[in-house]
Amino acid sequence: MKRCVPACSGFLLACFLAFLFQIFFFSPISPDLLLLPTPSSNFLPTNNKLQEVIKLGEGILQGPEDVIVDREGLLYTAVRDGWIKRLHKNGSWENWKRIESDSLLGITISKEGALVVCDAEMGLLKVSEDGVTVLASHVNGSEIRFADEVIEASDGNLYFSVPSTKFGLHDWYLDVLEARPHGQLLKYDPSLNETSILLDGLCFPNGVALSREEDFLVFCETWKFRCLKFWLKGNKKGKTEIFVENLPGGPDNINLAPDGSFWIGLLQLVQDKLGFVHTSISSKYLVASFPKLVKLVNGVYGKAMVVNVAADGKITRKFDDADGRVMSFVTSAFEYEDHLYLGSLNTNFIGKIPLKVT
Numbered sequence: 001m002k003r004c005v006p007a008c009s010g011f012l013l014a015c016f017l018a019f020l021f022q023i024f025f026f027s028p029i030s031p032d033l034l035l036l037p038t039p040s041s042n043f044l045p046t047n048n049k050l051q052e053v054i055k056l057g058e059g060i061l062q063g064p065e066d067v068i069v070d071r072e073g074l075l076y077t078a079v080r081d082g083w084i085k086r087l088h089k090n091g092s093w094e095n096w097k098r099i100e101s102d103s104l105l106g107i108t109i110s111k112e113g114a115l116v117v118c119d120a121e122m123g124l125l126k127v128s129e130d131g132v133t134v135l136a137s138h139v140n141g142s143e144i145r146f147a148d149e150v151i152e153a154s155d156g157n158l159y160f161s162v163p164s165t166k167f168g169l170h171d172w173y174l175d176v177l178e179a180r181p182h183g184q185l186l187k188y189d190p191s192l193n194e195t196s197i198l199l200d201g202l203c204f205p206n207g208v209a210l211s212r213e214e215d216f217l218v219f220c221e222t223w224k225f226r227c228l229k230f231w232l233k234g235n236k237k238g239k240t241e242i243f244v245e246n247l248p249g250g251p252d253n254i255n256l257a258p259d260g261s262f263w264i265g266l267l268q269l270v271q272d273k274l275g276f277v278h279t280s281i282s283s284k285y286l287v288a289s290f291p292k293l294v295k296l297v298n299g300v301y302g303k304a305m306v307v308n309v310a311a312d313g314k315i316t317r318k319f320d321d322a323d324g325r326v327m328s329f330v331t332s333a334f335e336y337e338d339h340l341y342l343g344s345l346n347t348n349f350i351g352k353i354p355l356k357v358t
Contacts, residue, residue, distance in 0.1 A: 028171070029288045034179040034278035036270065037225040037246045043315070050304050050321035050330070053342065053351035057093055061085065063345045066149070066253060069336040070109045077343060077350060078104035078117055084127060097127050103169045106149030106160070106207070106253065106332075116158060118147040120169035124160055124188055124195075136160075136188045136195040144186070144195075146172075149207045149253055153214055153232075158188040159198070161205040161219060173298050175204055176223045176250075176269055177277075177284050185219055185230065199230065199240065207253035207332070211311065212260040218243050220251035223269060227251055227262075227309075244313040249305050253332035253343070261316065262309045263333035263340065271299040301346055304330040319353065327351055 056075075057064075064077040064085075075087040076096070082104065084097045103120035110116050114128040116135070123137035123144040135158070137144055146168055150160035162184040164175040175182060183202035188195045199205075204222040211218070215233040220226075226245035231237050249266030257263055270278060274297050277283045287293040304327040308317035319340070321327045329346035335355065342351035 027285050027288055029174055029178040029284065030180065031177055031281055031284035031288070032179045033281065034176070034223060036275050036278060037248060039248070040246065043248055044307075044318040046320055046322045047318070048322055048325075049319040049353060050306070050342070050351065051326040053327060053353050055349040056087065056341075056352055057085070058349035060093060061348055061350060064343045064347070064350050065104070065345050066106045066332045067334045067341045067343045067350055068107050068109055068115075069334065069341070070113065075336075075341065075350075076107060076109075076115060078107055080104075084115065084117070097132065099125070099127070099132060105147070105169070108150050108152055110152050111154065111156065116150050116152060118150050118160060120146050120148065123147050124150060124158065135190070136186070139184075139186055139195045139197060148205075151208050151210050151217075153210060156190050158190070159208050159210070159217055160186050160188065161208050162186060163204045163206055163222070172204075173294055174288060177288050177294070177297075179203075179223060179278070183221075185217075204250075206251065207255075207264065209254045209256050209262055212256060218254055218262060220254055220264065222250040222252065222267065225250055227254065227264065242313075244309050244315070247307070252330075255332065255334045257308065257335045260311045262311075263335055264307050264309060265330045265332050265342075266305040266307060267329065267331075268299040268303050268305075271297055271302060274299075300329045302328060304328050304342075304344070306330055306333040306340070306342065 062080040067077050069075050073089050078084050080102050082099045082101050083095050086094050086096045106118040108116050114126050117125045124135040126133045148161045148163050152158050164182040166182045167175045181201045181203045183205040185199040187198050203224040206220040206222045208219045217230040225247045227243040229243040230240050250269040252265040254264045277297050303324045304321040306319050307315050330344045332343035334341045338356045340353050
């Protein structure tokens with residue numbers, strides 16, 4: 001019996017060392033520490049307004065990540081089964097075009113009336129009545145792995161984000177855990193059929209929007225809890241500065257409102273009481289090795305929040321669902337005719353709320 005004790009101890013030690021070796025040397029991430037936002041006493045209080053949403057297309061929309069409305073009043077969204085669906089003014093839904101993909105993300109309407117779609121697998125696509133065309137699949141000889149959000153300028157140039165050149169859509173939270181800058185802001189010039197890198201080394205750049213005068217872009221850095229401004233015109237052209245920071249959630253998509261302000265969907269990136277994971281390199285290695293732990297730490301399913309930010313970067317309004325009872329993982333907010341339309345990767349409907357009190 002006494003001889004068995006050292007043998008068992010040695011076996012357990014070997015198993016433990018093998019476990020550590022697996023976690024640290026075969027980890028999918030090479031992590032850095034992540035500074036979480038400091039709670040602000042000046043931030044707008046919880047109101048649970050998102051629990052009052054009207055549910056559009058309930059049961060027929062699977063994870064409508066983004067929402068856009070064209071000049072004719074047709075609402076478009078792309079869902080997980082590859083369908084681009086549109087809602088007519090009479091309230092009827094149409095299965096418009098289908099793409100063989102489960103990774104359709106940001107959408108916008110081009111000046112010619114076509115839909116421009118970001119596909120995390122294929123790149124930047126144009127979708128029209130004539131079919132689907134790939135606009136951009138590579139940049140500087142490298143494949144675009146994670147096209148996310150896009151906006152078109154009046155000159156036809158398309159600006160779009162690539163949150164990570166290391167991780168794909170289905171592993172996006174590994175980029176949050178790693179907390180190293182792998183993102184890009186790209187530009188597609190249709191006159192030259194060329195894609196170029198405007199900014200590199202960004203921290204999960206997500207939503208992209210143009211100012212009303214188109215003199216600057218605003219783009220979201222999700223796990224930096226901030227949005228940056230990139231100047232397109234004037235004496236600051238080509239420079240980057242902070243637009244809004246220390247947000248109470250990770251900014252996802254951003255859309256220009258008719259009054260020149262911006263609507264931003266915010267994600268709860270970390271579960272309550274698990275923020276310590278992002279302050280410990282060892283904890284990050286451990287979590288990244290087990291998908292169930294990743295889901296446990298990831299807090300996006302716990303609540304929903306959108307904010308309205310003025311052109312000067314000041315937050316003026318907030319709507320939320322503090323416990324995710326009706327809406328969670330809200331990724332986009334688009335204003336049209338005094339209503340806000342909300343996309344989410346965790347609902348089977350688009351949320352709609354009035355912005356004017358009658």
